Amino acid sequence: MASREQRGSVRTAVVWDALEAALAGGPRDVVDLGGGTGGFAVRLAESGHRVRVVDPSPDALAALARRAQEVDLEVTGLQGDVTDLVDVVGAGSADVVLCHGVLEVVDPALALARIGEVLRPGGLLSLVVGQRHAAVLARAMAGHFQQARGLLDDQEPVDGRTGRRFTAGELEALLTTAGFVPTTVHGVRVFADLVPAALVDLEPGAAAALVDLERAVAAREEYLPLATQLHVLATRS
Ligand SMILES: C[S@@+](CC[C@H](N)C(=O)[O-])C[C@H]1O[C@@H](n2cnc3c(N)ncnc32)[C@H](O)[C@@H]1O
Structure with a gap:
């Protein structure tokens, strides 16, 4: 039977693969905008990165603090949102900004402009959006x-x-207008949301095989339109 961890892995393995490859080579200053309860932030902190989470929800920040405490790590939680991001973390203070599952509910052009101010030149944006x-x-x-x-x-x-x-084309246009250079686009959850949960949960080895399949199609352009989410890495020019 698939564990909760395996089910989470089906949903995020493709994002982690790209992110960890991009962040290899030393600790970075990471800002996780809309980082919520810290699913990404705490794991990045475990890898040695200095992570600040900015989120408007006090409940999410409290859950983040508990999650970080459980693994004896420091992750700074800051209450804020897209509009006051620069005031909250400081201009040019980040090597990496994560913006996962947030662009859907904010003004996307404004958000990308603020992220651009927070990133150092050449800094990396990791963007996950609904497709x-x-x-x-x-x-x-x-x-x-x-x-x-x-x-x-x-x-x-x-x-x-x-x-x-968003479509991949719309995202690319938004990023380019905001002064970013998209470097990779991956499809996330191409099959995961189409497969009945019971099949993945009950069939021995199914969750691992599905992760393997998701990894195999993530970079194939023809599968992008089927992906529930897109993961784009882009650098600030
Ligand atoms: C779908 S969750 C994604 C959480 C996390 N990034 C992840 O991928 O697991 C969206 C998050 O965006 C936050 N959020 C909502 N409005 C926001 C805004 N205007 N600026 C920044 N974050 C916002 C929510 O509080 C929530 O934590």
């Missing part, structure tokens, strides 16, 4: 045809809960 085509497919398959139709061309959030979705 539009997969969201259209998911809604259609669930019988929510009007929602699917609405999401097809609409770049504004269709519903407040999940926020806006």
Whole structure:
């Protein structure tokens, strides 16, 4: 049976692969914008990076503190959001900014501009966002045809809960306009959300085989439109 850890790994293995490869070679100053309860932040701190999490939610920051304490590590939690990011962490204070699952619910151009101010020249942005085509497919398959139709061309959030979705082309345009150079694009959860959970949970070895499959297709352009999320690494020019 798949453990909770294995299920988490199915969802994040592709992101970790790219991130760890990009951050190899010494401790960095990392800011995790909208880092929430610290799923990424604490693991990066465990790898020796100096990590600050900026999040508007006091509850998330409290959970982050507990999570860091459990592994006896220091991760700075700062209450803030996209709008006051520069005041909260300081201009030019980061080698790396993570922005995972946040661009969907904020003004994306503003967020990228603020991230650009916080990053040192040549710094790295790790961006994870919901991908539009997969969201259209998911809604259609669930019988929510009007929602699917609405999401097809609409770049504004269709519903407040999940926020806006992006295509790879839209992301590239947003990043370029904000002065970033995209270096890699990976599809995340190409199959994971299509496979019945019971199959992955109950079939021995299925979770590991699914992670293997996700890794195999992540960089294949033809599978990007099926990915629930896109992970883009970009450098500040
Ligand atoms: C979907 S969660 C992602 C959490 C984490 N980055 C991850 O990948 O597991 C979105 C996070 O964005 C935060 N958030 C919401 N509005 C925000 C804003 N305006 N600026 C920064 N973070 C925000 C939420 O509090 C939440 O922790």
